[in-house]
Amino acid sequence: MPEVRPTARELARRSQAAVTAKDRDAWLSLFASDAVVQDPIGPSPLDPQGSGHSGPAAIAAFYDNVIAPAERITFEIERSYLCGDEVADVGVIRTTLPGGRHVAVVRGVYTYRSNGDGKLAALRAFWEFDAAELTDA
Numbered sequence: 001m002p003e004v005r006p007t008a009r010e011l012a013r014r015s016q017a018a019v020t021a022k023d024r025d026a027w028l029s030l031f032a033s034d035a036v037v038q039d040p041i042g043p044s045p046l047d048p049q050g051s052g053h054s055g056p057a058a059i060a061a062f063y064d065n066v067i068a069p070a071e072r073i074t075f076e077i078e079r080s081y082l083c084g085d086e087v088a089d090v091g092v093i094r095t096t097l098p099g100g101r102h103v104a105v106v107r108g109v110y111t112y113r114s115n116g117d118g119k120l121a122a123l124r125a126f127w128e129f130d131a132a133e134l135t136d137a
């Protein structure tokens with residue numbers, strides 16, 4: 001029986017679940033060796049050059065510097081569009097910042113591209129850094 005590879009949507013849900021569970025190893029295992037993470041796309045304080053985080057070491061550093069310090073991260077996917085090896089999720093990410101007193105609310109479009117071999121080739125997040133809302137926890 002042929003191996004069934006996960007869709008880009010399934011990979012996206014695994015990525016979101018691993019982030020919510022704070023499971024670094026599970027999250028990193030989803031990416032192909034030549035993958036890129038652009039979150040957000042373009043220059044920002046999270047990526048001053050705007051070129052993204054490419055390859056295992058850079059993606060691990062992104063996790064350690066951006067995801068790991070958060071107290072909690074949740075995903076509210078309002079719509080999802082699966083097209084070929086890619087999915088675009090429209091929704092809100094809520095990140096409880098270190099210390100637990102504030103929540104960053106980010107509305108955007110989050111795209112995931114599969115390499116066709118069961119791994120993520122790209123995670124790209126379309127959101128405006130300056131438009132993120134900061135609320136009390």
